[in-house]
Amino acid sequence: MPAYKDEKTNTWYCKFYYTDWQGQKRQKLKRGFKLQREAKEWERLFLEQFAKSPDITxxxxxxxxxxxxxxxxxxxxxxxxxxxxxxxxxxxxxxxxxxxxxxxxxxxxxxxxxxxxxxxxxxxxxxxxxxxxxxxxxxxxGLSQSPVKSQICKSEKSKVDFWTPDEYKVFSDYIQDRIELYTAFEILFYTGMRKGELLALTLNDIDFDQKTIDINKTLVYVNGEYTTQPPKTPKSRRTIEVPEFLLNEIQTYSEKIYGLNPGHRLFHKSLEWLGISLKNICSRIDLKPIRIHDLRHPYVKPTTKKFTTFFEDFRAAA
Structure with a gap:
C-alpha cells in the first residue's frame, strides 16, 4: 500500500486499483495529504468499503x-x-x-x-x-461462523405496575384544570393507546358517531425533527371503541383549540412531555409514580363485557 510524494505541492497522494460492485477494475487517485501515513490510511479505509471479505475491521x-x-x-x-x-x-x-x-x-x-x-x-x-x-x-x-456463542444473561421477569381507580382519580383530579394534559391522560388511561399514537392523533382519526378511534400512525423523532409514520407492525394498526364520556372530553378540548385543522395533531407536544409531567405531578401529590406505558395496563382487564361498558364502570369505581 504505497503512497507517493508530489514534489510540486509538497503533499502526498495515493494511487491504486480496486474492484467496484459490478466487478469492474477501476483506478483511484486521491491527492492533498500532508503526511504519508494519512494517504495510506485513506487508501486502507477506501478499500475496506469495497472488500467482500471478513478480513476487515x-x-x-x-x-x-x-x-x-x-x-x-x-x-x-x-x-x-x-x-x-x-x-x-x-x-x-x-x-x-x-x-x-x-x-x-x-x-x-x-x-x-x-x-x-x-x-x-x-x-x-x-x-x-x-x-x-x-x-x-x-x-x-463470507465469515464462516459467529463468535457469539452464548446468551449474555437470563431474562428478568417483567413487572407491570398500575394505578387503581382511586389512584388514577387522585392524579386526574389534580390536573383537571389543565385541559390539554388532562385530556391526554384520559385518552391514555381509558384506551390503552401508546404515547406515540396519542401524540400523532388527529380529529380525522376519531369517529364521534361510531364512537371509535382509528390508530393508524405514531409520532417519532428522527434526524432532529418530529414526524409521523405508520405503526411498527400491522397488528398495531387498529380501531378501538371509546366510551361516551371520553368522546365528550375530547370534543370539549378540541373546541378550545383555535383554528384546529382536523388533520393536525391534537397534542402538539414532544415525546417527553407526558413522562416528565407524570413524574413531576406524582412527586407533588405523593402518588406512586408509574411509567407512561403502564397506563395501558389497568388493574383489571375487560373479558366478556363490552369494552366501552367496562370502562364506564371502571371510571364510576373511582
Whole structure:
C-alpha cells in the first residue's frame, strides 16, 4: 500500500486499483495529504468499503451493516440501534479484524457490559445487536461462523405496575384544570393507546358517531425533527371503541383549540412531555409514580363485557 510524494505541492497522494460492485477494475487517485501515513490510511479505509471479505475491521463491517439496514428498517429503528451499538459495542471492537474476533473476545466484552449494571432486558438486546452484525458478515462477507456463542444473561421477569381507580382519580383530579394534559391522560388511561399514537392523533382519526378511534400512525423523532409514520407492525394498526364520556372530553378540548385543522395533531407536544409531567405531578401529590406505558395496563382487564361498558364502570369505581 504505497503512497507517493508530489514534489510540486509538497503533499502526498495515493494511487491504486480496486474492484467496484459490478466487478469492474477501476483506478483511484486521491491527492492533498500532508503526511504519508494519512494517504495510506485513506487508501486502507477506501478499500475496506469495497472488500467482500471478513478480513476487515469491525468498524468497516459496521459501516457496511448500516448501509445494508438503511432501506430495510425504519429510520427511527435504525437510530435506536446506532445509539446502542456506538455506545456499547463499537468502542470495544472498532479496530479488531472481524475474522480474528474469537469467542473469548466476546466473553471479555460481555463481562465489561455486565459491569455497567444495565437492566437484563437491555443487556440482552445489546448482545442481540452484536449477533445481528455478525450474521450480516456471515451472509454477505463470507465469515464462516459467529463468535457469539452464548446468551449474555437470563431474562428478568417483567413487572407491570398500575394505578387503581382511586389512584388514577387522585392524579386526574389534580390536573383537571389543565385541559390539554388532562385530556391526554384520559385518552391514555381509558384506551390503552401508546404515547406515540396519542401524540400523532388527529380529529380525522376519531369517529364521534361510531364512537371509535382509528390508530393508524405514531409520532417519532428522527434526524432532529418530529414526524409521523405508520405503526411498527400491522397488528398495531387498529380501531378501538371509546366510551361516551371520553368522546365528550375530547370534543370539549378540541373546541378550545383555535383554528384546529382536523388533520393536525391534537397534542402538539414532544415525546417527553407526558413522562416528565407524570413524574413531576406524582412527586407533588405523593402518588406512586408509574411509567407512561403502564397506563395501558389497568388493574383489571375487560373479558366478556363490552369494552366501552367496562370502562364506564371502571371510571364510576373511582
Amino acid at each position: 469491525f468498524d468497516a463491517l459496521y459501516s457496511k451493516y448500516l448501509k445494508f439496514k438503511e432501506n430495510r428498517v425504519r429510520a427511527s429503528t435504525l437510530k435506536i440501534q446506532r445509539v446502542v451499538i456506538e455506545s456499547h459495542i463499537l468502542p470495544f471492537f472498532r479496530d479488531k479484524i472481524v475474522s480474528e474476533i474469537t469467542p473469548a473476545d466476546i466473553v471479555e466484552w460481555q463481562n465489561e457490559l455486565l459491569n455497567k449494571n444495565l437492566s437484563a432486558s437491555h443487556t440482552r438486546q445489546i448482545n442481540i445487536y452484536l449477533k445481528m452484525i455478525f450474521k450480516y458478515a456471515i451472509d454477505y462477507l
